[in-house]
Amino acid sequence: MPFTLPLALPAKVAAFQPPKWTRWLVHAGCALVVLVPVGALASDLFGGTRLLGSNPIKEGEHILGEWTLRMLMFTLLVTPIRQLTGWNWLQKYRRIFGVWAFVIGCTHLLAWAGLDVEFDWADIQKDLTKRWYIMIGMAGWLLMVPLVVTSTSGMVKRLGKKWVPLHRLIYPTVVLGCIHFFMALKKDYEDAIIFTALFAVLFAWRIYMSVRKRAAARAVAA
Amino acid sequence: MLIRSTPDIPSSEITPEAAYLNRRDFLGRSAGALAAASIGGALGAVLPSRASAQGDDDKLTPYEDVTTYNNFYEFGTDKADPAETSKGFKTKPWTVKVDGLVKRPADYQLEEFIKPHKLEDRTYRHRCVEAWSMVIPWQGIPMASVIKALEPLPSAKFVQFQTLFDPSRMPGQQRPVLQWPYTEGLRMDEAMHPLAMFGTGLYGKTLLPQNGAPLRTITPWKYGFKATKSIVRITFTDKMPRTAWNIAAPNEYGFYANVNPEVDHPRWTQAKERRIGEFRRRATLMFNGYPQVASLYSGLDLRTNY
Numbered sequence: 001m002p003f004t005l006p007l008a009l010p011a012k013v014a015a016f017q018p019p020k021w022t023r024w025l026v027h028a029g030c031a032l033v034v035l036v037p038v039g040a041l042a043s044d045l046f047g048g049t050r051l052l053g054s055n056p057i058k059e060g061e062h063i064l065g066e067w068t069l070r071m072l073m074f075t076l077l078v079t080p081i082r083q084l085t086g087w088n089w090l091q092k093y094r095r096i097f098g099v100w101a102f103v104i105g106c107t108h109l110l111a112w113a114g115l116d117v118e119f120d121w122a123d124i125q126k127d128l129t130k131r132w133y134i135m136i137g138m139a140g141w142l143l144m145v146p147l148v149v150t151s152t153s154g155m156v157k158r159l160g161k162k163w164v165p166l167h168r169l170i171y172p173t174v175v176l177g178c179i180h181f182f183m184a185l186k187k188d189y190e191d192a193i194i195f196t197a198l199f200a201v202l203f204a205w206r207i208y209m210s211v212r213k214r215a216a217a218r219a220v221a222a
Numbered sequence: 223m224l225i226r227s228t229p230d231i232p233s234s235e236i237t238p239e240a241a242y243l244n245r246r247d248f249l250g251r252s253a254g255a256l257a258a259a260s261i262g263g264a265l266g267a268v269l270p271s272r273a274s275a276q277g278d279d280d281k282l283t284p285y286e287d288v289t290t291y292n293n294f295y296e297f298g299t300d301k302a303d304p305a306e307t308s309k310g311f312k313t314k315p316w317t318v319k320v321d322g323l324v325k326r327p328a329d330y331q332l333e334e335f336i337k338p339h340k341l342e343d344r345t346y347r348h349r350c351v352e353a354w355s356m357v358i359p360w361q362g363i364p365m366a367s368v369i370k371a372l373e374p375l376p377s378a379k380f381v382q383f384q385t386l387f388d389p390s391r392m393p394g395q396q397r398p399v400l401q402w403p404y405t406e407g408l409r410m411d412e413a414m415h416p417l418a419m420f421g422t423g424l425y426g427k428t429l430l431p432q433n434g435a436p437l438r439t440i441t442p443w444k445y446g447f448k449a450t451k452s453i454v455r456i457t458f459t460d461k462m463p464r465t466a467w468n469i470a471a472p473n474e475y476g477f478y479a480n481v482n483p484e485v486d487h488p489r490w491t492q493a494k495e496r497r498i499g500e501f502r503r504r505a506t507l508m509f510n511g512y513p514q515v516a517s518l519y520s521g522l523d524l525r526t527n528y
Contacts (some may be wrong), residue, residue, distance in 0.1 A: 005384050045501060053302060054291035055354055118503060123491055131489055183489070184353075187470055188299035188399050 006056055006086030014086055030100035037063045057115045064108035068176050069099035069195050081140045095151050100142045114200055133183030140176030143169050174199050224516045283356035285425050290433045295399050296392040306432035307393050316436050326372035332436055334443035339363035346442035349510045355495045361423035366414045378458035382407040383439055383450035400466050406450040407463035409484045411518055443509040448479040476528040481510035485528050
């Protein structure tokens, strides 16, 4: 095996434990991710500011969409960092990031449905049946619903062994999110390529770890 | 002298400062009501109706928006990029090459290209294919008078326009986002239409680089991408020219690019648009509200010739 996990960090680093209130700090940080763009958008629309430029609705919608993907990325970063550092306490934050990814995803969806297409049901129906990038984005959002519903500690216990396989739905969510991003762009795909590449690294890490685990299991069996 | 002094725009045509500052007033007035309402379905009921939003129809879009919200990929793909990265872009000297099926092919200095023609003020609606729009007070010269003076041959059926290609001055061209240089074109009868013009200024000021300085086309009944900015070459031809966005995505952007609320972009509706500075969308008008061009397209299927 090429290296052992966790990495041999200085004892002081490996033993690091965050104070209890860190949890609330993380919640507050995630809340800011929602409140800052939503606040800027409200200020532009109702206060006459230009925080988001000339077309605040589109800009706000895009910022919220990108942050949905970023928050999904934080969610998927928890496990690799835990495996590398041995900081098992990190695991608690995975569900927090996941739930906030859904919250931001909801604001993105609302900004589109409410402000962009103005709850014009005829338009929304057309978008949802004819336009692939909208359908794909919507599917990604829908896949997050069962994950949020089962994100409480009670549900984790109740689902037991079924919880982990169910929550693998985050992978198709991410794939759909990236495709949605690509399809929403006009010729300049740089941002979507960066997001997709980072997610690919996170996916590759998991494949690598599962291959390693299987090899180790075979070694034990032999 | 580069450009003759622009005639002053009648003050009545310029949005008064107060109206400019209050442009989102009607939104502000509904803010309290909105706050009280839920973010849900109540939104549509509370906000000013589309009809009232269109009451003060076609107010000029503020100068700041016109000069900072631009699609000009030669200077970057973000709307805010062109104003930033085009700072210091030199438009003097500037040469416009005229070639192809024409009696007076030459390399014209910009001054001699513009000078023989009457500089006019024209306020046009501007509709982007991305479903946003503006109202812009342009200055420029009628395209028809330029073309007449250049004397195209009877065999010329189209005119092609080409943007400067110089990645050192146009940093967006350092990436292959579109096939550079940007080319666009018009059918000869479209180019000769009295609405078509070459733009040299807006809001009474010389055109800024982000708006296509020093010379651009303006065809207000077509989507914005149909305009060629920072023009260095005009070619008369008997073949329909390839056009930049049509090369990039032929199923989304056609040669004609006429504003048409009945023909959707594959990814979004073209029936509505958001006027920059307004909250509610408004209905998009056929040919962007310039029905006088309709006769150019009689007998043409606008659904397949999008």
